[in-house]
Amino acid sequence: MSLELSTPLRGLKGIGPKHADELAARGLRSVEDLLFHLPFRYEDRSRFLPIASLAPGLRATIRGRVRTAVLRRTRARGLTIFEAVVEDDTGSIRVLFFNQPYLRTAMPPGREVILHGEATLARSGRTGLVLQGPQFETLSDADQEAIHTGRVVPIYPKLPGLSSRAIRRLMHSVLQALPGGIADPLPAGLSSERGFLPRRQALSLAHFPPPDADLQALNEFRSPFHRRLIFEEFFFLQLGFALSRRDRDARPSEPGLRVDDGVRARLRAALPFHLTGAQRKALKEIAGDLMSGRPMNRLLQGDVGCGKTVVALLATLLVVENRHQTAFMAPTEILAEQHHRSFLRMLQGTGHPVGLLTSGVTGAARRQVLAGLRSGSIPILVGTHALLEEEVQFQSLRLAIIDEQHRFGVAQRARLRAKGARTDVLVMTATPIPRSLALTVYGDLDLSVIDELPPGRRPVKTVVRGEETRAAVYAFLREQVVKGRQAYVVYPLVEETGRDDLKAAVEMHGKLSRQVFPDLAIGLLHGRLKAEERDAVMSGFASGRLPILVATTVIEVGIDVPNATLMLVEQAERFGLSQLHQLRGRVGRGADESYCVLMAGAQTGDEARRRLEIMAGTGDGFAIAREDLRMRGPGEFLGTRQSGLPDLRIGDILRDHDILEDARRAAFACAATLAAAPQRRDLVRHLEGRWAGRLGLIQVG
Ligand code: ADP
Ligand code: MG
Numbered sequence: 001m002s003l004e005l006s007t008p009l010r011g012l013k014g015i016g017p018k019h020a021d022e023l024a025a026r027g028l029r030s031v032e033d034l035l036f037h038l039p040f041r042y043e044d045r046s047r048f049l050p051i052a053s054l055a056p057g058l059r060a061t062i063r064g065r066v067r068t069a070v071l072r073r074t075r076a077r078g079l080t081i082f083e084a085v086v087e088d089d090t091g092s093i094r095v096l097f098f099n100q101p102y103l104r105t106a107m108p109p110g111r112e113v114i115l116h117g118e119a120t121l122a123r124s125g126r127t128g129l130v131l132q133g134p135q136f137e138t139l140s141d142a143d144q145e146a147i148h149t150g151r152v153v154p155i156y157p158k159l160p161g162l163s164s165r166a167i168r169r170l171m172h173s174v175l176q177a178l179p180g181g182i183a184d185p186l187p188a189g190l191s192s193e194r195g196f197l198p199r200r201q202a203l204s205l206a207h208f209p210p211p212d213a214d215l216q217a218l219n220e221f222r223s224p225f226h227r228r229l230i231f232e233e234f235f236f237l238q239l240g241f242a243l244s245r246r247d248r249d250a251r252p253s254e255p256g257l258r259v260d261d262g263v264r265a266r267l268r269a270a271l272p273f274h275l276t277g278a279q280r281k282a283l284k285e286i287a288g289d290l291m292s293g294r295p296m297n298r299l300l301q302g303d304v305g306c307g308k309t310v311v312a313l314l315a316t317l318l319v320v321e322n323r324h325q326t327a328f329m330a331p332t333e334i335l336a337e338q339h340h341r342s343f344l345r346m347l348q349g350t351g352h353p354v355g356l357l358t359s360g361v362t363g364a365a366r367r368q369v370l371a372g373l374r375s376g377s378i379p380i381l382v383g384t385h386a387l388l389e390e391e392v393q394f395q396s397l398r399l400a401i402i403d404e405q406h407r408f409g410v411a412q413r414a415r416l417r418a419k420g421a422r423t424d425v426l427v428m429t430a431t432p433i434p435r436s437l438a439l440t441v442y443g444d445l446d447l448s449v450i451d452e453l454p455p456g457r458r459p460v461k462t463v464v465r466g467e468e469t470r471a472a473v474y475a476f477l478r479e480q481v482v483k484g485r486q487a488y489v490v491y492p493l494v495e496e497t498g499r500d501d502l503k504a505a506v507e508m509h510g511k512l513s514r515q516v517f518p519d520l521a522i523g524l525l526h527g528r529l530k531a532e533e534r535d536a537v538m539s540g541f542a543s544g545r546l547p548i549l550v551a552t553t554v555i556e557v558g559i560d561v562p563n564a565t566l567m568l569v570e571q572a573e574r575f576g577l578s579q580l581h582q583l584r585g586r587v588g589r590g591a592d593e594s595y596c597v598l599m600a601g602a603q604t605g606d607e608a609r610r611r612l613e614i615m616a617g618t619g620d621g622f623a624i625a626r627e628d629l630r631m632r633g634p635g636e637f638l639g640t641r642q643s644g645l646p647d648l649r650i651g652d653i654l655r656d657h658d659i660l661e662d663a664r665r666a667a668f669a670c671a672a673t674l675a676a677a678p679q680r681r682d683l684v685r686h687l688e689g690r691w692a693g694r695l696g697l698i699q700v701g
Helices: 017-025 031-035 139-145 164-177 188-194 199-207 215-219 224-250 261-270 277-292 308-321 333-350 363-375 410-417 435-441 467-482 500-516 531-543 577-584 606-617 621-638 657-676 680-698
Strands: 041-044 059-073 080-087 092-098 112-121 129-132 135-138 152-155 297-302 325-329 354-357 380-383 397-402 424-429 446-450 461-466 486-490 522-525 548-551 564-569 595-600
Touching (some): 041 215, 059 092, 112 139, 164 199, 188 224, 188 657, 224 435, 224 657, 261 308, 261 333, 277 424, 308 325, 308 333, 308 424, 325 333, 325 410, 333 354, 333 380, 397 410, 410 424, 435 621, 461 606, 467 564, 500 522, 522 531, 564 577, 577 595, 577 606, 595 606, 606 621, 657 680
Parallel strands (some): 092 129, 297 446, 325 397, 354 380, 397 424, 486 564
Antiparallel strands (some): 041 152, 080 092
């Protein structure tokens, strides 16, 4: 039978319909999917060890001849034992197989065999070594198809209904049936510059490496075959980004926004402080986009507290002064409400109204906002994902800003953009993700970085404490309050039990108010409060009326109360690194010395302990993110599948960052000349086949 890469696995010899369904559920539908299920390691079974040199616990490949063979039945129901003695020039060893009666014919006396397994001491009264259930091939097989032993052998991650050995056999037969000349999607020039093999060979050899292959390179996914396949995967993803960007740049340019002296003066007047150099640079890049007439698609990245909001506000003002509208989306109601308050405050002098839309805004208030957006009388809208609803329509949406982008998905970004005929998009994130991850997740965005904190900031002193020091921690908290400062006390959400954080926060609020700080006003904030209640608490804390705020993680991102100098995190061992960094970022926002106390429970395990130590050891958000990424992997690190992390089959963002950089450069160069390239159609077709789900979102033209 001759196969193609697109041949469905369903119907392949040995794969029944039910089995095909199970494989499909794992994302394996076609021969191509199967072939990209690469070995996760390789074992050298090419050198045969003399039988005499075997020792207990030694894993080895031997080659010998069957001297005797018997099939016995045990008294236990139906169990069979096939026992053979295999010898070579140096000695012999007993070999046992359970419940494989067919071996009586497959391994008769006189047959040459290759065995791979671990030698163990014989049990119960017998002497010598045995090989129990080794992987084997009889030599007549091995002549044509030495795939399980006698060579560098691929070891696969198991699949439903398929052992590593069965996968190996399947791969081998599929590769045998695949024509030698399957199409190679990589432009030939790119391949030859890098000395890459054609796709077909790279695939074959990644499964069944040649005898001279470097075992270590194979195991590290660094072999030339691996590099070829990884490059291909990254290349097409990046080509998607490159085309999407080229497409954006090629759209008929519209008049850019205008900035005259009047606008400049009003921008300055709205500013309560001088921008840092990094803020100025970011603003310049953003304004450049807005004035260029080409749509903006930009990521503004900067550690917690670096002052992204004010940059976004100035961009907003620029748009509004040009008589267009801006939508600003934040991940939580509390944060949206805070942004709304600070926009109102900073824009007071300008006379521009600012609307608020969250699920908590209902009835007449909601109708009024919606009407104002449609008529254009509300030029600035701040809100949550409620902004994405169908009924939210703008007269002229020009700028969409997404705060804490990592909390949203790529799809939501696209939906907000679609609310304007020609929308500039600015997404902001405090998660200082490593470049390779940024290129993969936000590969179609331009990047602005704020790498400087406002003047006068001091690092937040961070300590890890246990239950036995609680009294001292409370005394310290009181000290801060007496000095006129404020404190957060935060409880984690416990996944398994859902509402524990709420309960813990409510209980602790009661206890702190009644027993520990009966003389102090303590606010309580959690996700189940009504909008007005929440607003009252948040503004109470922001104004300083409430010196202490007990909260769930609703305050994790974005909240900005510069007078707060103490962050007390309860059960800190339950938080991830990035979360702790975000929480800590709630303090240290003013010029005062700030503190973060991480209370670790008695059950804190080694890994959690390590996280807390990292927090105590560094305030560098980038270092923390890198560590978090290393500990949890990109998927967990970014939170959700909808975060935009593409489903990479073999490439690994951390391990293969050098290949990623190379592939990105090549893809962007390729996109620049693609219109004239003869293989344009094939490239785009391959791109769509591979990344179809994702491309809808990044809009390949
Ligand atoms: P983030 O980047 O984490 O969103 P914010 O925009 O909330 O940070 O800003 C953090 C704090 O720093 C806010 O209180 C803000 O008013 C203040 N801030 C921002 N820029 C400056 C600046 N250039 N000088 C002084 N304070 C600033
Ligand atoms: Mg922010």
